[in-house]
Amino acid sequence: MPLSSNARLTIRSAIFLLVGLIFITPLLWMLSTSLKFENQVFERPFVFLHVHSVNWSNYSHILTETDFPVWLWNSVFVVVVSVAFRLLLAALGGYAFGYLKFRGSDAIFFCFLVTLFIPYQLTLLPQFISFRFIGLLDTHWALIIPNIVDVLSIFLMRQFFLSFPKELIHAAYMEGSGIFRSFARVAMPLARTPVLTLGLLSFFMIWDQYYQPLIFLHSKELYTIPMGLQSFQTQFGKQYAMQMALACLAIIPVLGVFLALQKQFIESIVSSGLKG
């Protein structure tokens, strides 16, 4: 008996749902392990969740006994300050290169673009030495400053302002606004979407950074979440359940932002990717 097309669709969907679950098995295992006691981590047979004896103590231990809250605060601070400065620079720069223009602006912008291909590991070498000279090593500013100038962000804002309707700005001039006022009152409110896009992408990118804190920071109390995770792993290498709980806690903020703004996030990637 041939299956109805609806039944076939259901079966196919179920198969790919399963494929999707297999794809994130490590993360499911992480969740499961984080709620176990250490002696249950490698138990056989495997139980996903001990419903009657869920172990929340890993989480409470991490939240009260480790520096996790400090790392979280550090990450939030670094990300928020970096993104704020980056967006400001990108908005001003994008308006200059895309809308206002000046002599040689296109040529200068081309130079900007060429540097997109420089490996970040390379520019961080002289930055390390100069930060050492001016005493910025082992401060959060060493993490923030290299994030502020982002050519890709300026590029995306420029693309937006290239096709910005001139009539709107000219109308603002007619009503007596100066160039800065018309930028702030007319152009920026209409640039909400690209700014949000950039902010979202930058948030995920900077939250993830590990190389910069690895080379710039020594003090544990300055660690961001990725560094904290790494130091915890080297210090408590055998406490797997605890490590998984920490990994879960590290993922929750980004997962939360992602699930809340999933649609915008996907649109952000598409709009920035296809134009990039």
Place this chain on the structure above:
Amino acid sequence: METVLKGAESKRRRAYSLERLERRAGILFALPALVGFLLFILLPMVCVFLLSLYKVDLMTNTFEFKHFQYYDKMLHDPDFWKSVRNTLVYLVIYVPVTLALGLGMALVLNAKMKARGVIRTFFIIPYITTYVATLVVWNVFLHPTEGPVNTLLMSLGVEKPPQYMVDTHWALPILALIGSWKDVGYHCILFLAALQGVSKDYLEAAEIDGAGRFRRFRHITFPLISPTSFFLLLITMIGGLQAFYQMALLTKGGPAFSTTTMTYHIYRSAFEFYNFSYASAVGMFLFLMTLVLIGVNWFGQKKWVFYQ
């Protein structure tokens, strides 16, 4: 008549001065970006090149000119060539796997499907989660004796399951595959967007003409999504050349140098041996490699990328 002329002239003059004002303001608006670019991108690039020519002593802050000695040292250093080889092996696995997997996922999501949103979320989750956190998980997940994967394999009767990160043959491919697993969500999103832009009319017309599923993909879908594929190919290559996190967190370049890619070689030379000059030379070489790869692809795109 006169007043009209005057009006036109003053209008022109106003337009002219407005343009000039805008240009001046443009420089002002661009100033933060320009200064930042000079200070944090261009100057470091010049410095890094100079750095590769000088011997730097960080204790005494002295610099000594050495010509191209560090490049010479690099080119005669077997460890350097191993790191180049490892980087290329990483690329050869990471790039095709990520692209193929991303396209496959996008094709799945583009087909008629129930619970598509949930499946899509599953596919994207590794991409958005904190990289270091997922690596902490992979570290235990692939533990050679206790990890769940090998426990499962052994209970299925596999006597010598792979040793993953502690085996010189497995380590690098495993790291590359973890990289693909992490990044493929991005490719999936972009491929999906491209597939949704492919007109159904073409596909239906080809189906009526008797073209099978594969031929429809080969001759209609693939050319239409080729600009996206090309963009992703470049992004993936650049990303692959700069891969670093897995080596730093899972293997520290080992076992026996088998996962020391160029980026890890740079890191170790600079921040473990404090040889910034040598690290800069390797970094310049990596930059050169990036440019060559992009150049080759740029000229190669004529053969397969189709712009509407």
